[in-house]
Amino acid sequence: MSGSFLFRVMTRFLSHATNRIDAKGRVSVPAAFRAVLQERNIQELYGFQDFVFPAISMGGPELLSRYEKQLDMLDGFSAEAHEMSLLVHGGGIFMKLDPEGRLMVTDFIRAFTGITTDVTFVGRADYFQLWRPEAFQDAQAAARSARLRRDRPV
Amino acid sequence: MSGSFLFRVMTRFLSHATNRIDAKGRVSVPAAFRAVLQERNIQELYGFQDFVFPAISMGGPELLSRYEKQLDMLDGFSAEAHEMSLLVHGGGIFMKLDPEGRLMVTDFIRAFTGITTDVTFVGRADYFQLWRPEAFQDAQAAARSARLRRDRPV
DNA sequence: CGCGTTCCCATTGACGCCCATGTGGTCCCA
């Protein structure tokens, strides 16, 4: 694991780590994240293009269920419902890991995130995200300064 | 322990001390701090990049819970909630000490603090911080003179 | 029949656990 800051014993996805994509287009999911997946008994991953950041968000199938439940509460003919389905279904994909805990970095992922050679995995409590490393650095720095501005307004 | 002014018997993290990083990138957490950790029954540390100083703040997992409680009060879909999660989940780290009470000084810590060969541990009551020794000296001196200016306005 | 995908095994390097050492500080006793 290169550039990793992950640690054991966590019931949720936390921290971040960057792994390299190999010649076959595969990348290892950090062991700590795999441990959470196993703990939650997740074998099939649901991923979708994040609504806020240029990243792929990934979690168990219940992540999709959660959004579908929200969809059900909307008027099925409303623009909002159509938009949400477009994102959740049209922007979603099911994936699974190989025996070593690696996943294929497909064009679906590369196109939306700008990922080329390395992937930064970012914990988000109930799910985790796939980022282009530089994009994550920038977004985190932006979030930090935004928070500073809110806390101590000029 | 070099340059230490630590005191025993304390229920809080107090004072400061500077220890050296060894060839493997490890550094001993001052015994007095470890005693507080044990007293509070903390075996796993949660750390994050401080919002105010160029230092890593560390404490028990309840430090994370505190921030998550703030997160829960926000609209889960708001940009602010996503930004905050990016910091406390994606930017936080869980660490634990080795049997001798040392911790790994990862790039995550070095990059943000500028730490290279030595670490200054600084007590902050409920948690403690990791500083680059010179940075701590400067910040403390600055704080001291700022206080002087307030007390005796020119 | 060829290419891409999946499985399996080898390698390497990082990290955790263990034990050793030295040094500074403290306590005790003369």
Added chain:
DNA sequence: TGGGACCACATGGGCGTCAATGGGAACGCG
């Protein structure tokens, strides 16, 4: 009050384990 023994703690390094990575081989689909 000074000296010496003891002890706690910081520090250093050996070694085993495991995760990340790389590449060969079999398999399946077009």
